[in-house]
Structures are given as structure tokens and as C-alpha cells.
Amino acid sequence: MAKELTKIQRQLLDHLIEQKVSRGIQPTLAEIAAHFGYKNRSTVQQHLQALEKKGFIKKNPKLSRAIELTLEDKFFIPRPILGEVAAGNPLTIYPDAIDTIELPTIVRMPKDSFLLRVKGDSLKDAYIFSGDIVIVNPNLEPKNGQIVVAVLDDAAVVKRFYKKKNEIELVSENPEFKPIVIDKKYPSFKLVGIVVGVYRSMTKKAG
Numbered sequence: 001m002a003k004e005l006t007k008i009q010r011q012l013l014d015h016l017i018e019q020k021v022s023r024g025i026q027p028t029l030a031e032i033a034a035h036f037g038y039k040n041r042s043t044v045q046q047h048l049q050a051l052e053k054k055g056f057i058k059k060n061p062k063l064s065r066a067i068e069l070t071l072e073d074k075f076f077i078p079r080p081i082l083g084e085v086a087a088g089n090p091l092t093i094y095p096d097a098i099d100t101i102e103l104p105t106i107v108r109m110p111k112d113s114f115l116l117r118v119k120g121d122s123l124k125d126a127y128i129f130s131g132d133i134v135i136v137n138p139n140l141e142p143k144n145g146q147i148v149v150a151v152l153d154d155a156a157v158v159k160r161f162y163k164k165k166n167e168i169e170l171v172s173e174n175p176e177f178k179p180i181v182i183d184k185k186y187p188s189f190k191l192v193g194i195v196v197g198v199y200r201s202m203t204k205k206a207g
Contacts, residue, residue, distance in 0.1 A: 005054070012036070012047050013056055016067060026067040079103050081133065085116040085149050085156040101133055103199060110196060113137045116149060118158060122172035123147070126160075128198055134158060135197035147195040152180065153188045158195065 005013065015035060019027050029041040029048075038044060048067065051057045060066035081099040101115065118132045126147065128134070136149050148161040150170065159170035159180065168189070170180040182189050 005051075005056075009047055009050055009054075012044075013051060016057065016069060020069060026065045028065055079109070079115055081115045081117050084119045085134065085158045101199070109135060110137045110139070112139055113193070113196065115199075116156070116158075122174045122177040123158065125173035128158070128173075128195075129200070131200075133199040134195045135199065136193040137196045138193035140194040140196075142191060142194055149192040149195060151190045151192055152182070156192065161191075 012032070015032070016026060019025070027035070029044050032044045033039075033041050036044075048057065048059060052059055056070060058068040058070055079101060081101055099117070103109075113135055115133050116136055118128055118134055119130055121130055123129075128147070134147075134149070142148050142161045142163070144162050146161055147158060148170075149156060149158050150161075151157075152170075157170060157180070159172060162169040162171060163184075166184055168182050168184055168186075170182075172179070
């Protein structure tokens, strides 16, 4: 699909997908022009006409936001959620997928990375909320202040990581939760990976 598009067309299409996922509505021509730094909307019109001709969108010239993405099954990829991770009290992590989520193609998944669902609000001040999906990269070395996923006494937690001389601190972003302090040599602690992304669906489920 990418071979059919120019670089600018691909960027514009990615922007339309991102806006639909994050806002639930498509941008106006003026908003697209402002985002890409175009001085007038005719340039946007030309790129949109090219995308429409290639079958990626449909648009209604009578409406300002009437850009409809087509072939949406190509823009969203089902990916497994491997478990729940506690932003609060530790939770059990599951060996098999507990669910799947449709991620837009613009969400980049680093090699070997995986998805976990957050449960709890101890990271709310870091804008990570209960129900969010975190993308975890197991191939990175943690630096102080980064948000990590760790297994502590066979339960998974997501916290800010701080390595001190003889201790490791796992810190919440919510004053209601106290830091978890453990000895560096504690045998039942294992670092799983670094949180490199957060995905939040804006669609509310009924009920």
C-alpha cells in the first residue's frame, strides 16, 4: 500500500488516521494546511484528490470535515494484549493473550515489544490511566526516571524506575501511593521492559 503513495501523501494519510483515532473527527482543510505548514488550502485539496483517486479516502466537498477513510481494515492491525499490569497494587501477569486490540498502523511497535493493559491510577499524573494499553520494549536498559514494567513477587507493576546505591525505587505518579523500595539483590524482582508508548481508545463502550 505504501508503494502507491508519495511521501507527502503517506504523511497526510497517517495524519488523517491519527486524527480519527485521537479525536474521533477528521480535520478541516484549514487545520490540515496549518499542520503541514501550507500557505493555502489548494495544496491540501490536490493531495486529498490524489488520495481519493487512489481509493484511500472519500470526501464530500459540501462539508468541511467530510473525509471518510476507506479500506479501514488495512489501517488497523489486531495485536494481542499479554496481560494486565498494575498501576497501583501488583497484579498477576498472564502467560497467554487475554485480549486483542485494533492498533492503527501509525503505532510503531519496536522489535520484540508487547502490549499490556494498565489497571489502577497510580500513574495518573503521568497521564497513564486505568484501561490504557502500554507498549513495552524488553530490549532497553532502564534509566532513572523512565517508566518500566517489572515483576515483583510474581506480580506485574508499572512504575517510574530509580536505581540507587543499594536499592531500587519504583515510584508512582499519584501522591496516594507510596514508593516501593526493594534491595537490588532481591531475588523475586525482575525488570520486564521499558514503556515506550501508550495507546488509549477514545471510544466509550456502552454500559
